[in-house]
Amino acid sequence: MNQHGPRVLVVDDSATSRTMLEKQLQRCGCGVECAENGSSALAAMALGRYDLVLLDCYMPDMNGYEVARRVRQREENSGVYTPLIGISAEADATHTQLCLDSGMDGVLGKPLPLEQFKQLLALWCDFDPASTTTVSINEPVPPDLELLFHQTSLQDLDAMTLAHLQSDRARVMRLAHRMKGAALTMRRPVMVSILEGIELRAPGQDADSRAAVSALLEALREALG
Template sequence: MAQQIKKNNFEDSFGIHQLYIDILNCMPNIVYWVDNDCILKGCNNQFIQMLGLKEVGDLKGTPYEQMAKLTSWSNKRIESFRLDDMKVIFSGVAQYDVEESPIFNKKGEAVHYLSRRVPLFDNNHQVIGLVVVLTDVSERKKLEAQLSEQKSGQEHSKAEPVLVEEPHVLMVEDNFIAQKVEEALLTALHCHVDIADSGDKALKLFGPGKYDIVFMDIGLEDTSGYMVAKKFRQMEENTKFHVPIIALTSYQADVVKYDCNDYFMDGVLTKPLTSEQAKQIIQHFIYHENIDVAGLKSVK
């Protein structure tokens, strides 16, 4: 009777042990456990596969000896791994989700693991071993790196307008008050502004590629803003430059937009220029952002 009980207890224990092994083998993690002398006492199939073996019967010695013999891990990295295991055995303090230094496989690819080291205790709370769980997070690290690069590229793209050299603006305007208002709006947007209060001065100041944008009052006293714009375009002929010219008028913009187009201007606004319009013009014509300019009329 006693022998039958012992036999049943052994079979029950063996069955439970095998059940635990089956559960561990279903885990995607690499699992092994050692005694307090760091001698391998068990592992799951993922650990066997990491070593390149086919079955547990092929495994002999300590896990670190097997790593040195069967993997491409460096001796320095394996020794560091062994010492980390021993620290937990000696201290009895578990370590959770430690990001290990990358390990390079035979292809030279970096493999990243998160490690968990948990001491095993007997009934007297004495350390009798250690279980180590390694989670391969290499794919996650690759995705994080890709996302980081994308984010960096997006931030760089967003920062580009700030990094562009201070925009140079030519304002052709003969009304003193309008000059001061428009100059204040544009300097607030970090623009360098040159003012021409006549057609002649505008022609002296202008040069192909010198300005990023021109604001042109089409009702100048000494000449027509249309003619000044036409001469600007003649100066740009046979060059790679085409400065945006925005006409400013006291009339309804819809009324004069066709004339502005005939004289090679890029759009027309009814005065006064607002701070919102000034900002949108800088964004649209200088930084080439996909932003509409409120009130801007054009036949293009």
Template sequence: MSELPALRVLVVEDHPVNRGLLARQLGLLGCQVEAVADAETALEAWRRSRHDLVLTDLNLPGIDGAELVRRLRSETADRGEAPVIIAITGTWEPERQAPLQAAGVDQILVKPVDLHELRAILMRWQEGEPDRVPKAIAKPVQPAALPVAFDRRVLSELLGEAAGEDSRRLVQLFLDNAMQGLAEAEASLADRDRERLRQFLHRQRSAAAAVGALGFVDQVLGLELALREGDWDTLERQWPRLHEALSSLERMLRGRDAKETAMSSRGTHVRGRD
């Protein structure tokens, strides 16, 4: 699938799962990829390398994605070297289109981004025939559409034939990051810090959806609803379910690893007898 070797792409995404997934997808497409976690580092990278295309998340720590876009446009206004800038977001509200376009965003994608659709979009930009309207690559996951706690097909579809070990690594990365963030989020819950809780839930829901951790997504959706309504009793009562969802996913990974190890051992034993 490597067909875009001329494109130098800067990925700006604070969550390591989404950042790693996008970088891997772009690498599979033949792009030269630099991936960073915040806007300040992105500006430094852009000044150093002058990328052809910037893919930036909107919810970044410090300087947000929209401000990053404005600064990039300001720096390149008189140089004739403006990159294509595509905003990526975990949720899409149509009313955000006009402000983002005014900031200088060329296109808006909803993550996780399908590999084949991403290829088609980049090909259109490379060929000078872009589709400049916001495009939802993946529909938001709804509770009624969650038949399983974990769906390994999600990463298979996002990475294509190259999934393999990448899937295992990304799921483990999601688990590690979510578990590390829970303690800080629980302190925010105790302090009733609405904004920090919102950021944590949004950030982890996006990554969970990308790796197929649908049970975790289901729990986060319920907590986000309670947070919007200011229902702190429900938040405190349902919060332990996040731990349960992560523990369930961790057990599933351990069980799958044990099964694969056993199958590999049996295969080696059988070959040894031949």
């Protein structure tokens, strides 16, 4: 049994999700480092070893599938193996299979409850965090994390609104997915529902779809307060 806390790398382009995961893992007794994109994750892994990597699947520069494939290519004939766990706002069978095919060892949907962290650490790191934490899944979110979530959500919403006006549907979808991941992490079901509506309607090129996305963006701004 590992007597020292595992070294974990968190890779996520959402500052809110990164911070929440970092706080939860630290309170489970882990040493945590963070990377905001795939390139930074590969650079960090080239410099040192990690006991576990939590890898967001949708990132703008390089998605999690490609990061996993490159990690596994590096590890061939090296004798090194790093557990890679996908984390995502999606949880369907197709997405899960894509994660496994890319070389990940498993995939979890956001938000990640405390019990899932404990199971991950026990399975992949031979570490029992039971005696290191009494965190409750229902405990209040720290004010600094609430502020970070609000600020980054407003920034993403402004960027998404501009992208919508410019008919950049791909960017609208990318930002909506990132916001949805953060909203799931922060347990904001109203925002999650609105963002799912945007993801559904954004690809449409007709006037009705554009009007629907405009209305949903306004509803999202109201939900953010």
